[in-house]
Amino acid sequence: MTPPELAEIYRGYIDCLNRQDWDNLGLFVGENAHHNGRLLGLSGYRDMLINDFEQIPDLRFNIDLLVCEPPHVASRLAFDCSPKGRFLGLDVNGRRIRFAENVFYRFKNGRIVDVRSVLDKVAIEAQLG
Numbered sequence: 001m002t003p004p005e006l007a008e009i010y011r012g013y014i015d016c017l018n019r020q021d022w023d024n025l026g027l028f029v030g031e032n033a034h035h036n037g038r039l040l041g042l043s044g045y046r047d048m049l050i051n052d053f054e055q056i057p058d059l060r061f062n063i064d065l066l067v068c069e070p071p072h073v074a075s076r077l078a079f080d081c082s083p084k085g086r087f088l089g090l091d092v093n094g095r096r097i098r099f100a101e102n103v104f105y106r107f108k109n110g111r112i113v114d115v116r117s118v119l120d121k122v123a124i125e126a127q128l129g
Contacts, residue, residue, distance in 0.1 A: 001070045001071070001107070001110065002070070003068040003069065003070060004068075006068040006070050006071075006073060006107065007066060007068045007073075009028065009107070009110055010066065010068065010073050010075070010105070011063070012027075012028065013028035013029075013112065014061050014063060016028055017049060017061050018060055018061055020050075020053055022046050022049075022050065025042065025045070025046050025049070026042055026111075027111075028111060028112060029042050029045050029046075029111055029112045030042065030108060030109075030111040030112060030113040032113065033045045033111075033112055033113055033114070033115070034113065034114045034115065035048065035115045035117070036115070036116060036117060037116075055083055055084055055085070055087065056081050056082070056083045056084070056087070057082075057084070058081045058082055059079070059081050060079070060080075060081065061077050061079070062077060062078045062079070062080075063075060063076075063077060063078075064076040064077060064078040064100065070107070071106055071107045071108060072104065072105065072106055072107070073103075073104070073105040073107065074102075074103070074104050074105075075102075075103050075104075075105070076100055076101070076102055076103075077100065077101045077103060078098070078100055079097075079098065079099050079100070079101065080096070080097075080098045081096070081097065082094050082095060082096045082097070083097070087124070088119060088121050088124065090121070090124060090125065090128060091128070092124070092128065095127075095128065097124050097127050097128070098123070098127070099119060099120045099121075099123045099124050100119075100120045100123065101117055101118065101119045101120070102117070102118050102120075103115060103116065103117045103118075104116040104117075
């Protein structure tokens with residue numbers, strides 16, 4: 001797979017998330033997917049994302065930076081949203097916040113098999129004062 005091909009697959013994955021097209025998530029995520037060292041599998045990965053959208057109704061994934069070096073993708077995702085209640089242990093309670101997520105993915109056979117993710121909690125804390 002070439003870097004442009006991998007970038008196209010990744011953009012399709014982000015589009016799938018933003019459309020909340022859970023029936024097609026398996027086109028992008030492998031059956032034995034891991035997230036931050038934990039085996040979630042496709043169903044657990046889907047459940048994690050569904051929960052994210054339930055807690056953050058206006059959630060939208062925006063690619064800020066994308067680097068593809070098969071089989072890896074590095075992405076900085078930008079968020080501008082209003083989580084309900086607590087988010088990352090912080091009382092956001094519907095306030096609008098902006099933050100980034102730095103994510104590293106490993107693909108196998110065109111699907112995500114491993115995700116390493118770090119959210120910029122410090123940026124959120126600064127906004128909440």
